[in-house]
Amino acid sequence: MRDLVIVRRGAYHDSVALMLVSRVAAAEHGVRDASVAMATPLNLELFAARGFDLGDAGELTVNDLVIAVRAEDDQAGERVMAVVERELSADGSPAPEADRHAAPVSLLAATRLRPELSVALVSVPGRHVAYEAAAALEAGLHVFCFSNGVGLDEEAVLKRRAGERGLLFMGPDCGTAILDGVAFGFANAVRRGPVGIVGASGTGIQEVCCLLDLGGVGISHAIGVGGRDLDERIGGAMLRRGLELLAADPATEVIVAIAKRPDPGVASAVLEDAAAVGKPVVVAFLGLDGTPAPAAGVTCAASLEAAAARAAELAGRTLPAPDDGAARPVARGAIRGLYSGGTLCAEAMTIVSAVVGRVMSNIPLRAEWRLAGLDDGDSHAFFDFGADELTVGRPHPMIDPTLRLQRLELEARDPAVAVILLDLVLGYGAHPDPAAEFAPAIARACAEREELTVIVSLCGTAGDPQGLERQRARLLDAGAVVTRGAARAARLALPAAAAAGATAAADAAAEAAAEAPDVRV
Numbered sequence: 001m002r003d004l005v006i007v008r009r010g011a012y013h014d015s016v017a018l019m020l021v022s023r024v025a026a027a028e029h030g031v032r033d034a035s036v037a038m039a040t041p042l043n044l045e046l047f048a049a050r051g052f053d054l055g056d057a058g059e060l061t062v063n064d065l066v067i068a069v070r071a072e073d074d075q076a077g078e079r080v081m082a083v084v085e086r087e088l089s090a091d092g093s094p095a096p097e098a099d100r101h102a103a104p105v106s107l108l109a110a111t112r113l114r115p116e117l118s119v120a121l122v123s124v125p126g127r128h129v130a131y132e133a134a135a136a137l138e139a140g141l142h143v144f145c146f147s148n149g150v151g152l153d154e155e156a157v158l159k160r161r162a163g164e165r166g167l168l169f170m171g172p173d174c175g176t177a178i179l180d181g182v183a184f185g186f187a188n189a190v191r192r193g194p195v196g197i198v199g200a201s202g203t204g205i206q207e208v209c210c211l212l213d214l215g216g217v218g219i220s221h222a223i224g225v226g227g228r229d230l231d232e233r234i235g236g237a238m239l240r241r242g243l244e245l246l247a248a249d250p251a252t253e254v255i256v257a258i259a260k261r262p263d264p265g266v267a268s269a270v271l272e273d274a275a276a277v278g279k280p281v282v283v284a285f286l287g288l289d290g291t292p293a294p295a296a297g298v299t300c301a302a303s304l305e306a307a308a309a310r311a312a313e314l315a316g317r318t319l320p321a322p323d324d325g326a327a328r329p330v331a332r333g334a335i336r337g338l339y340s341g342g343t344l345c346a347e348a349m350t351i352v353s354a355v356v357g358r359v360m361s362n363i364p365l366r367a368e369w370r371l372a373g374l375d376d377g378d379s380h381a382f383f384d385f386g387a388d389e390l391t392v393g394r395p396h397p398m399i400d401p402t403l404r405l406q407r408l409e410l411e412a413r414d415p416a417v418a419v420i421l422l423d424l425v426l427g428y429g430a431h432p433d434p435a436a437e438f439a440p441a442i443a444r445a446c447a448e449r450e451e452l453t454v455i456v457s458l459c460g461t462a463g464d465p466q467g468l469e470r471q472r473a474r475l476l477d478a479g480a481v482v483t484r485g486a487a488r489a490a491r492l493a494l495p496a497a498a499a500a501g502a503t504a505a506a507d508a509a510a511e512a513a514a515e516a517p518d519v520r521v
Contacts (some may be wrong), residue, residue: 001032002077004069007057011065012038012125013088016395018065019402021087028083030076031069036084039064040393046403062393107132111139121184122171123147129172130154137161137169144184145171145226148388152233155226159237168245169238171226173388175202175396178209178222185224186398188427189463193218195311196249198242199258200229203341203386203425204284204304206459207485208256211308213461214484215319220252221245227342230262236270243270247277254280254314256307260343261287261365274298280314282307286347287365303347303487324483330495331451333418336411337361337382338404340397344423344457344486345384351490356380356497362387380497382421383407398430401437408438412445412452418496419453420445421489424475426460426468435471439478446479453496455481457489 018036025034033050037043039060047054052068054060067084071077104110111117120136122129126149133150136143137158150158150172162169170177170184177184181192188206190213197219199205205222212219223245225238239257246252257274259267267285274281275295282299284307301307309319335352339345342363353359360381364370371381384390385397385404397404404422411417424434431437442454456475460468475482483489 002071002074003052004067004071004077004081005052005054005057006067006081007039007054007060008065008067010063012063013065015393016399019395019400021084024087025069025080025084028076028080030072031080032072033068033070034080034084035066035068036088037066038062038393039066042390043393107135107141108139111141118142119144119179119184121146125149130158133158133169133172134161137165137167140165140167142168143170144177144224145169145174146185147171148173152228152231155228156233156235156237159229159234163237163241168223168225168241170224173228174224174226176205176222177224178219180221183428186396186425186427186429187222188213188459188461189465190461191216191218191463192220194220194251194253194315195256196220196246196252196254197222197256197258198225198239198246199223199256200225200227200239200262201258201260201286201343202227203423203459204258204260204286204343204347206341206425206427207304207344208258208284208308208311210459210461211305211319211484212312213463215308215312215317217312217315217317220249227260230259230266230270232263232266234266236262236266239270240273243273243277243281247279252279254282254311256282256284256311258284258304258307258343259286260346264288271295271298271300282310282314286343287350303351303485304343305485305487322483322485322488324481324488324492330453330493331418333496334414334416335380335419335421335493335496336414336417337421338407338411339382339384339421339423339486340386340401340404340425341423341459341486342384342386344459345382348421348457348486348490349382351487352380352382352493352497355494362389379416398425401431401434405437405441408441408445412441412449415449417452419455419493421455421457421486421493422480423457423459423486423489424471426458426464426466426471428465430466433466433471435466435474439474439480442475442480443478453481453493454479455483455489455492457486458482458484 021036040062069080120141121144122132123146129147129149159169175185176187178187190209223242229239230236246255284301299310312319349359360371362371363384462468472482
């Protein structure tokens with residue numbers, strides 16, 4: 001066996017491009033392992049875990065490129081290195097002359113060349129984000145900021161400036177928006193209709209969009225505002241602005257507002273605004289301690305499913321009953337959640353923790369429930385693989401399932417684990433065929449341990465490019481339980497929650513949680 005490791009200082013490449021280079025290299029004959037990635041702390045840990053020695057490389061930075069290959073012999077190593085060089089060169093090669101266009105040198109120049117432009121999509125390395133976002137606002141553009149790397153104080157300034165100029169600042173770290181039928185970031189192919197959504201949650205917006213589409217209800221607009229918008233220092237600036245815009249939009253008849261773990265004071269202020277918009281509003285504030293005070297015209301839902309169901313009802317439709325396929329019996333033991341969506345992870349954790357108490361996580365519901373690291377795991381544990389610390393220098397897990405697949409195999413081998421919860425999010429920008437990646441791993445896990453149950457919450461629509469029914473059928477064939485909605489999936493897992501030493505009271509609590517109403521009017 002031959003290990004080849006090359007470090008190139010200051011050779012920055014896009015993480016998605018490097019993921020594709022790694023896949024091409026790993027598929028070469030005679031190659032046992034291949035990874036091409038930037039030298040972020042997480043990637044360096046992963047190189048070490050796979051046995052690659054970078055000890056002679058010295059101190060590395062996030063702008064340094066690492067090429068690591070494990071081949072059967074020198075000949076295979078030389079061949080795959082040539083493939084890597086070819087793919088990297090292709091990634092940076094200039095476009096053919098016929099495809100070249102004179103590019104504007106700034107956002108302001110772009111708006112002068114194209115005065116009809118109205119939205120800037122910002123996706124650049126973190127240290128440049130605030131500057132480019134501010135430039136877009138000064139150019140009179142709404143901003144969809146996919147990048148993170150903006151501090152809370154900077155975010156507050158940018159959103160205040162956007163408000164002064166009558167603009168939207170969607171972000172930072174905004175994953176989803178659908179504006180007048182145009183999708184930004186990760187979004188689904190949903191029909192047009194009377195429900196407008198504004199949310200501090202990308203996957204939360206996606207799940208509500210998909211559940212409504214399943215019930216034949218369309219979307220007017222879906223405005224993402226970034227996950228921290230309801231922080232005390234931001235004050236819900238853009239979510240409240242989104243309520244105003246949807247209230248004034250003649251195509252919007254019902255509004256859904258979504259956030260996870262908002263500041264209680266900000267949540268109260270948003271509820272007051274919601275009561276004043278003059279249209280029915282459904283609010284899903286996940287993880288909010290206590291029950292919000294009732295407000296006229298506002299429904300408070302305790303889950304995304306309940307929010308979608310109430311919005312559909314207000315639009316004159318009814319969501320279909322869940323169809324989970326042939327659910328397998330659930331053994332007693334630990335529940336492990338492996339999520340690409342932070343809101344879906346938090347919602348499932350909330351349901352499970354209501355029965356079992358402590359649920360460890362890298363995005364914990366309580367500070368004392370925080371996992372020490374990705375390799376940690378204690379009894380019931382949930383992982384958000386889309387968290388900032390796991391996406392620096394790596395594609396989002398909706399694009400690249402590598403880390404989740406590795407963890408799935410690890411959890412499946414643990415005899416203490418009874419249930420593994422997964423979310424698979426379809427739509428534009430996501431992996432073109434996630435079931436092709438996950439179904440073989442699920443099939444192996446279920447074959448090796450008959451008592452293991454894998455439950456997949458599948459978020460998508462019939463119009464999504466991956467093919468919703470095709471994805472569902474492949475997952476079912478692999479032995480998974482497949483349902484729509486993270487809350488529903490968590491409830492299906494609850495019979496496992498009363499592990500060793502369970503009592504009848506614990507079983508009753510699990511049953512009650514599974515059947516409890518989660519809409520508060």
